[in-house]
Amino acid sequence: MSCCGTTPGYPEIDEVSRLVSTKLAGFLKTLRDAGFAVGLHEGRDAAALMAAGYVEKPSLLRSAFKHLFSARKTDWEKFDGLFDAFWLGKRVRSRSLTIGSTKAANSPSLKSLQDRNSEPVGSEAATDQLPSADDAPEQGGGEGRREGASRADNLAEIDFRKMADPGQIEQAHAAAAQLAKSLRTRLTRRDLTRRRGYRLDLRRTIHGNISHGGVPISLVRRQRKPKPLRLVVLLDASGSMSLYTGVFLRFIHGVLDEFREAEAFLFHTRLAYVSDAMKEKDAARALDRLSVMAQGAGGGTRIGESLQTFNRWHAARVLHSRCCVMIVSDGYETGDAALLGREMAALARRCRRIIWLNPMMAWQGYRPEAAGIKAALPHVDLYAPANTLQSLAALEPYLARL
Amino acid sequence: MKDREEIAQALAASGYIADGELATAISLMQLLRRPLLLEGEAGVGKTEVAKALAAVHATELIRLQCYEGLDQSAALYEWNYQRQLLAIQAHRGGDADAIEDQIFSEKYLLERPLLAAIRRDTPPVLLIDEIDRADDEFEAFLLELLSDFQVSIPELGTISATTIPHVVLTSNGTRELSDALRRRCLYHYVDYPDVDREARIIMARISGAGASLSLQIARMVESIRKEELRKVPGVAETLDWAAALVGIGVRDLQEAPETIHDTLMCLLKTHEDRARFKPEVTARLLGKVA
Numbered sequence: 001m002s003c004c005g006t007t008p009g010y011p012e013i014d015e016v017s018r019l020v021s022t023k024l025a026g027f028l029k030t031l032r033d034a035g036f037a038v039g040l041h042e043g044r045d046a047a048a049l050m051a052a053g054y055v056e057k058p059s060l061l062r063s064a065f066k067h068l069f070s071a072r073k074t075d076w077e078k079f080d081g082l083f084d085a086f087w088l089g090k091r092v093r094s095r096s097l098t099i100g101s102t103k104a105a106n107s108p109s110l111k112s113l114q115d116r117n118s119e120p121v122g123s124e125a126a127t128d129q130l131p132s133a134d135d136a137p138e139q140g141g142g143e144g145r146r147e148g149a150s151r152a153d154n155l156a157e158i159d160f161r162k163m164a165d166p167g168q169i170e171q172a173h174a175a176a177a178q179l180a181k182s183l184r185t186r187l188t189r190r191d192l193t194r195r196r197g198y199r200l201d202l203r204r205t206i207h208g209n210i211s212h213g214g215v216p217i218s219l220v221r222r223q224r225k226p227k228p229l230r231l232v233v234l235l236d237a238s239g240s241m242s243l244y245t246g247v248f249l250r251f252i253h254g255v256l257d258e259f260r261e262a263e264a265f266l267f268h269t270r271l272a273y274v275s276d277a278m279k280e281k282d283a284a285r286a287l288d289r290l291s292v293m294a295q296g297a298g299g300g301t302r303i304g305e306s307l308q309t310f311n312r313w314h315a316a317r318v319l320h321s322r323c324c325v326m327i328v329s330d331g332y333e334t335g336d337a338a339l340l341g342r343e344m345a346a347l348a349r350r351c352r353r354i355i356w357l358n359p360m361m362a363w364q365g366y367r368p369e370a371a372g373i374k375a376a377l378p379h380v381d382l383y384a385p386a387n388t389l390q391s392l393a394a395l396e397p398y399l400a401r402l
Numbered sequence: 403m404k405d406r407e408e409i410a411q412a413l414a415a416s417g418y419i420a421d422g423e424l425a426t427a428i429s430l431m432q433l434l435r436r437p438l439l440l441e442g443e444a445g446v447g448k449t450e451v452a453k454a455l456a457a458v459h460a461t462e463l464i465r466l467q468c469y470e471g472l473d474q475s476a477a478l479y480e481w482n483y484q485r486q487l488l489a490i491q492a493h494r495g496g497d498a499d500a501i502e503d504q505i506f507s508e509k510y511l512l513e514r515p516l517l518a519a520i521r522r523d524t525p526p527v528l529l530i531d532e533i534d535r536a537d538d539e540f541e542a543f544l545l546e547l548l549s550d551f552q553v554s555i556p557e558l559g560t561i562s563a564t565t566i567p568h569v570v571l572t573s574n575g576t577r578e579l580s581d582a583l584r585r586r587c588l589y590h591y592v593d594y595p596d597v598d599r600e601a602r603i604i605m606a607r608i609s610g611a612g613a614s615l616s617l618q619i620a621r622m623v624e625s626i627r628k629e630e631l632r633k634v635p636g637v638a639e640t641l642d643w644a645a646a647l648v649g650i651g652v653r654d655l656q657e658a659p660e661t662i663h664d665t666l667m668c669l670l671k672t673h674e675d676r677a678r679f680k681p682e683v684t685a686r687l688l689g690k691v692a
Contacts, residue, residue, distance in 0.1 A: 049434070064430055071581065071587075214487040214491070320576065
């Protein structure tokens with residue numbers, strides 16, 4: 001920003017209130033720890049604001065800082081609490097803040113973010129290539145990691161729940177992440193080769209042929225730009241799914257990492273928005289964070305209520321017409337099956353396709369007889385097993401056609 | 403630079419009833435020279451903020467409505483190809499360089515909103531409406547323009563801003579905006595107004611709506627918003643409804659429950675919501691309003 005060089009009143013700050021600027025730096029750190037994206041520019045602008053007389057009243061400064069530092073609605077809502085706790089030392093506020101923030105989906109990040117901030121940026125790239133670098137000592141599978149890709153074929157057909165060896169599980173995770181990556185690249189390549197225009201772009205044609213005196217010799221065509229597919233994953237993290245949750249979380253992490261447009265939700269008895277937490281580069285850390293959330297479930301699944309929450313609060317933002325919703329669940333609904341049916345119908349109206357992945361489907365003798373899955377199936381476009389890596393890979397041609 | 407109180411007064415004078423913090427946001431816009439990003443549900447009056455801002459500064463409002471596929475030629479500038487061709491035909495046989503200089507001059511340049519906004523004599527208000535509808539590429543391009551305030555046109559050279567416009571961006575949240583754009587901007591979340599503010603908005607906008615009727619309408623709308631609806635009515639809908647009631651000649655909501663129920667079509671815009679609102683529901687809500 002060009003104006004920042006001319007920050008008014010810098011000398012005054014230097015002289016009078018070195019204390020204040022130290023305190024301001026502390027506040028910026030607090031904000032960063034709370035997940036705000038606050039950079040140097042913001043810090044400088046904040047100092048300028050304080051010099052410009054916004055410090056006179058706390059309410060004024062709070063309002064000004066709120067506009068400056070917030071970047072989204074969640075920031076906007078938690079800012080007042082943070083500000084009061086830091087500058088005014090209000091105990092009550094600060095306590096309500098901690099309570100409020102544990103409710104937020106990305107809350108477990110607060111502590112870990114703090115730790116991560118101290119790491120150099122370059123380390124992220126490194127962990128990306130060796131996904132379990134942090135995890136290796138506990139897992140004890142350090143030496144097998146790099147061979148994961150070559151061995152993945154053997155694993156492709158083994159049901160996830162039959163894997164017991166930690167090394168094997170690690171490989172399955174890596175393969176799932178790899179799979180998510182290949183889904184993305186294949187989809188884009190298809191888009192590129194299809195780029196052949198079917199309509200004439202008259203303006204550009206005339207422009208391009210000015211050198212021919214306006215005689216349209218070389219034609220310019222246009223085609224609607226293909227919108228990238230958006231994938232919204234709703235993962236059942238209830239007790240009955242616990243054997244599969246790990247692998248799917250890894251898959252989702254890969255999907256979020258690779259797809260330009262993807263969102264993820266986790267549900268058991270209620271719904272949690274986990275995209276933010278999952279966007280953490282280090283897969284192992286993201287999984288740790290989420291497994292904590294998933295463990296809270298264990299009991300029943302309220303798919304209907306979770307979908308209702310989704311439809312009411314998230315669907316408008318997350319869904320558009322070129323959207324594929326992927327529900328990963330065994331369909332054991334402990335809530336109201338009729339509600340599930342209604343919400344599935346509402347969801348089906350909003351998106352292009354609903355894929356229901358049911359890991360139990362491949363079990364011998366399994367029939368979709370649970371009330372939940374019966375109510376949901378009429379609205380599902382593709383009902384597929386997803387208990388092996390191979391069955392996950394089989395989805396790719398289906399997604400590519402959307 | 404205008405003071406916060408002055409801004410609040412000027413906003414009120416222009417017919418925009420602002421919440422307390424918006425005046426701060428506007429004074430910060432001037433002080434820090436950052437764009438203001440407004441987010442909020444559809445129909446809470448985000449676009450109105452820009453109009454009010456233009457009124458406050460007594461300046462022009464330049465609006466760029468974003469849509470999918472919006473590109474530079476629709477947002478920034480374009481050459482007037484038809485006129486260029488005519489000029490070429492008319493000067494056929496002349497000096498090629500001279501013709502080229504002529505057809506790539508200002509005269510043949512079509513200004514689009516973004517270019518227009520940085521070439522005015524007095525800084526206008528530039529409203530970039532529904533930025534979330536535009537593509538990611540356009541967002542990146544916009545980011546560049548908002549930081550440098552200059553445009554380079556290959557045939558003509560770089561055009562720097564004569565004035566820095568007051569930029570207001572709005573978003574409905576249909577797509578997540580990039581962090582870079584968010585960081586560049588001041589942020590203000592426009593919420594549904596509380597009863598008191600909504601009543602004052604109705605009084606300011608609908609002539610003939612008295613204080614008691616406005617308050618009743620505002621309370622009714624607030625309780626309707628608390629119902630479980632697929633599409634929650636915004637301020638624009640409230641104003642429609644108030645205008646309808648005033649037009650029909652309703653003076654008190656309690657007087658004519660049937661009319662109230664029939665005119666709810668101004669507020670409820672989906673079939674499901676309409677079906678859910680049976681006359682009993684309306685009556686129950688009306689009972690609370692009294």
